[in-house]
Amino acid sequence: MADVFVSYAHANFNRVKPICAGLEQSGFSLWWDERLKAGDDFTMVIERELSNAGCVVVVWSEAARNSLWVRAEATEALDANKLAQVRVDGVKPPLPFTVVEMLDLSRWRGGRGDAPWPRLEMAARTLAGGKAPAPDASVFKGPALQDFGSSAALGWLSLALIVFVGVLTLQLGPGPNGIDPDTYQVLALASFATACIAFGLTLLRVIRTALASAVKP
Numbered sequence: 446m447a448d449v450f451v452s453y454a455h456a457n458f459n460r461v462k463p464i465c466a467g468l469e470q471s472g473f474s475l476w477w478d479e480r481l482k483a484g485d486d487f488t489m490v491i492e493r494e495l496s497n498a499g500c501v502v503v504v505w506s507e508a509a510r511n512s513l514w515v516r517a518e519a520t521e522a523l524d525a526n527k528l529a530q531v532r533v534d535g536v537k538p539p540l541p542f543t544v545v546e547m548l549d550l551s552r553w554r555g556g557r558g559d560a561p562w563p564r565l566e567m568a569a570r571t572l573a574g575g576k577a578p579a580p581d582a583s584v585f586k587g588p589a590l591q592d593f594g595s596s597a598a599l600g601w602l603s604l605a606l607i608v609f610v611g612v613l614t615l616q617l618g619p620g621p622n623g624i625d626p627d628t629y630q631v632l633a634l635a636s637f638a639t640a641c642i643a644f645g646l647t648l649l650r651v652i653r654t655a656l657a658s659a660v661k662p
Contacts, residue, residue, distance in 0.1 A: 499573035
């Protein structure tokens with residue numbers, strides 16, 4: 446049983462080989478498809494090694510993104526909570542892998558001391574040891590997605606004020622339940638000002654949240 450299973454697209458063999466060498470130099474036992482032997486039932490072998498490995502390092506690239514095998518192996522790793530992700534070009538991985546921490550090795554020079562290699566080594570060691578990785582602090586920077594809840598509340602407030610002004614308009618005029626024009630003017634202006642403030646705050650929160658969510662890992 447290997448500590449680390451490496452999933453990648455064959456088009457990236459020359460980019461993946463130094464990664465595999467670095468993992469082995471870091472003391473991990475490793476399995477990747479270079480370990481396949483003539484006559485192996487490669488589907489069964491891959492499934493067995495993927496299941497037994499403590500950590501699965503998925504190497505994303507444009508070719509890997511279009512590979513059903515890489516997607517399937519990444520999905521299995523994600524479901525088993527043993528996924529570590531890197532990329533060797535500027536590709537954006539498919540959903541749902543965009544919400545998992547991604548290490549960028551596109552400029553990695555091959556040194557084990559070069560960033561972000563130590564982070565990959567730490568993640569692999571943690572997962573291979575059967576532990577969950579520590580939370581990535583960068584995930585919590587900026588407004589959280591839950592800000593949409595408060596934005597929605599402000600939106601509902603604006604809608605309620607619009608309805609309120611509409612009711613006031615219907616009550617305008619003579620009659621036992623009517624209101625005089627001066628009172629209507631004061632209430633309508635106050636409601637309009639409050640609605641403008643609520644709309645401005647809603648827009649600001651949505652923009653801040655969208656910008657925070659657009660930051661690439």
